[in-house]
């Protein structure tokens with residue numbers, strides 16, 4: 001068995017996080033973002049399936065660490081559908097039942113019992129151990145924003161679309177002729193709309209999300225770390241929504257929990273995220289390579 005070289009974080013704290021994960025994997029928590037980290041960024045959210053090998057790599061690593069999590073802005077049911085990870089038992093064999101089955105990603109032959117999916121920035125939760133999803137009622141403001149959005153977007157250019165996540169609404173501009181101009185023109189009215197109805201407007205890659213306040217990936221991560229009594233964490237992400245998770249890693253370090261932050265790099269990755277990361281890898285394929293190396297080191 002060849003031992004692959006360990007990745008080299010560029011910060012001492014990141015190096016300590018990696019060392020802790022490798023030394024005591026049973027108390028490690030590996031938390032991955034979905035879009036841009038397990039799946040490439042594509043123009044239609046419904047087409048975003050994991051890169052080839054991602055699920056096998058996740059499965060192999062999950063067998064060797066205490067906890068794996070996908071912490072995402074996506075609804076839980078969408079992630080389970082796109083990955084096939086929600087399929088259980090024999091029904092999941094031979095490629096899974098979700099969209100990923102068509103992508104030939106070789107999905108779960110059985111449920112991943114130590115995988116937790118925290119969706120909508122921690123509002124929703126699904127556990128592989130139980131197959132149960134918990135999801136609160138949407139804030140009343142979401143219905144108001146949903147009703148008013150068509151009027152606010154009346155003069156939006158072609159290609160601007162709305163993703164309705166039940167708990168939140170996302171305005172996508174990627175398919176507009178000039179996405180940045182479209183977002184710039186729409187953002188002030190969208191921000192007012194969100195504010196007027198008790199939501200917050202959070203920017204992302206060619207999107208503005210109108211979503212409940214006080215829920216972010218930092219809070220989601222901290223709560224999971226506490227629940228699992230994790231002693232080391234790896235967090236990987238690619239967008240502004242992942243910054244609170246990076247912040248959480250820093251705060252947890254000062255409480256004695258080792259951490260490694262990973263940037264899944266690409267053309268749209270915000271510089272602030274890349275600059276903050278202990279380790280930068282080349283997009284979702286780089287994330288898969290990292291998961292494989294970690295698994296190899298944990299054999």
Ligand SMILES: O=P(O)(O)OC[C@H]1O[C@H](O[C@H]2O[C@H](CO)[C@@H](O)[C@H](O)[C@H]2O)[C@H](O)[C@@H](O)[C@@H]1O
Pocket residue numbers: 033034035036040041042043044045046048071072073074163165170172174204205206207209239241
């Ligand atoms: O936390 P994440 O898993 O990264 O989810 C954040 C948002 O990602 C999705 O939008 C992004 O990916 C799309 C598909 O590749 C892309 O078309 C879009 O431009 C990106 O911003 C998703 O649609 C949102 O609901 C998520 O909140």
